[in-house]
Amino acid sequence: MNKLLIFSFTLLILFVFSCKQSSNNLTVNVQITNNAASQYVYIDLIELDANPITMDSVKLTGVSPTAILKAGKANQEALYRVRFEKDQFYFILVGDQDNIKVEFDAKNPAIYTTNSIESNVFKKLLTEFDAMLQQMQVLKSQIEMKGEVMDSVRVIMEEDFRKQSAATGNYLLTFADTVKAPALAIYALGISKNLVSAEQLSPVLKNISKRFPELPKIKKIADAFQRQVESPTSSGLLGKPAPDFTLPTPEGKNFSLSSLKGKYVLVDFWASWCKPCRMENPNVVAAFQQFKDKNFTILGVSLDKTKEDWIKAIADDQLTWAHVSDLKFWDSQVVPLYGIEGIPFNVLLDPEGKVIATELRGPALSQKLQEVLK
Numbered sequence: 120m121n122k123l124l125i126f127s128f129t130l131l132i133l134f135v136f137s138c139k140q141s142s143n144n145l146t147v148n149v150q151i152t153n154n155a156a157s158q159y160v161y162i163d164l165i166e167l168d169a170n171p172i173t174m175d176s177v178k179l180t181g182v183s184p185t186a187i188l189k190a191g192k193a194n195q196e197a198l199y200r201v202r203f204e205k206d207q208f209y210f211i212l213v214g215d216q217d218n219i220k221v222e223f224d225a226k227n228p229a230i231y232t233t234n235s236i237e238s239n240v241f242k243k244l245l246t247e248f249d250a251m252l253q254q255m256q257v258l259k260s261q262i263e264m265k266g267e268v269m270d271s272v273r274v275i276m277e278e279d280f281r282k283q284s285a286a287t288g289n290y291l292l293t294f295a296d297t298v299k300a301p302a303l304a305i306y307a308l309g310i311s312k313n314l315v316s317a318e319q320l321s322p323v324l325k326n327i328s329k330r331f332p333e334l335p336k337i338k339k340i341a342d343a344f345q346r347q348v349e350s351p352t353s354s355g356l357l358g359k360p361a362p363d364f365t366l367p368t369p370e371g372k373n374f375s376l377s378s379l380k381g382k383y384v385l386v387d388f389w390a391s392w393c394k395p396c397r398m399e400n401p402n403v404v405a406a407f408q409q410f411k412d413k414n415f416t417i418l419g420v421s422l423d424k425t426k427e428d429w430i431k432a433i434a435d436d437q438l439t440w441a442h443v444s445d446l447k448f449w450d451s452q453v454v455p456l457y458g459i460e461g462i463p464f465n466v467l468l469d470p471e472g473k474v475i476a477t478e479l480r481g482p483a484l485s486q487k488l489q490e491v492l493k
Contacts, residue, residue, distance in 0.1 A: 198302055255284060281402055388457070403417065403484065419442040
């Protein structure tokens with residue numbers, strides 16, 4: 120549970136909310152067995168337009184293994200973190216009721232129980248999502264072991280990776296569209312962003328506003344997320360000539376985007392340090408292999424910081440197309456030029472250099488290429 124919750128908690132920055140509506144106070148009763156350390160346990164309110172706020176703390180001892188934490192007015196639109204002074208694990212809870220109980224054994228904190236229905240829903244989401252990510256990682260490793268060999272086995276592996284990626288994204292969208300807790304709906308959409316297209320996200324975002332009409336803050340979040348999903352697609356780039364740029368290749372030679380006019384070009388913004396980018400790379404490789412002989416190519420634009428990491432990632436992921444980078448991280452000239460707010464991000468250009476699509480991830484990439492490269 121430790122790694123899973125830590126990973127998932129870091130993704131919470133993908134959304135922002137801070138609405139309080141319940142008039143009742145939230146109490147969290149933590150009961151722990153085999154607590155060897157004398158330490159404090161804390162409860163934090165996670166309102167992501169600000170730093171987490173510690174609401175209460177109680178000292179745990181072997182003699183007194185129970186902590187009753189007061190978290191203020193119960194907030195169903197926020198999340199709560201129960202953390203410990205010395206132990207490297209914590210729990211994320213949903214404030215779906217006024218009295219929440221958590222019981223666990225300090226020797227095996229991954230197995231814990233709670234009477235909070237939505238907190239259990241959240242735990243199930245994290246467990247299933249982590250299992251899906253692990254399956255994708257296994258497939259990615261198998262593809263990488265094939266090296267540059269492109270045979271029928273690799274084709275099947277890459278198709279399996281695309282299917283698993285699509286299934287993971289669809290799972291998160293379905294969860295967001297059906298879960299009762301608005302905070303969890305937004306959370307699921309946040310972690311789905313790198314697995315689904317803007318077209319898939321948009322209707323679920325709109326539905327969230329309809330499902331929770333009495334929660335203006337949730338509508339505000341969904342609307343803001345919608346603008347983020349659509350930017351720069353609808354407001355900046357789509358249908359317009361792609362901004363040209365010239366950057367160094369790994370060999371140190373200058374390379375211009377405009378030199379690729381006459382072909383369909385996927386401009387792929389990524390980095391070696393970006394795990395979602397690396398997870399998406401097998402899908403991009405598969406698309407390149409399928410369509411490279413149909414007047415299609417790719418230009419990889421990296422937001423890396425070090426040349427060594429950049430070159431190694433190109434080799435490790437078998438990215439056999441042109442690459443450029445000024446190695447300036449988020450200070451790269453392409454970031455404001457293309458309005459990049461996160462990676463992976465891509466734009467598809469027609470032979471005239473106009474942007475005809477953006478944010479093509481998972482199966483959406485091959486579907487779009489199949490559509491335009493008839």
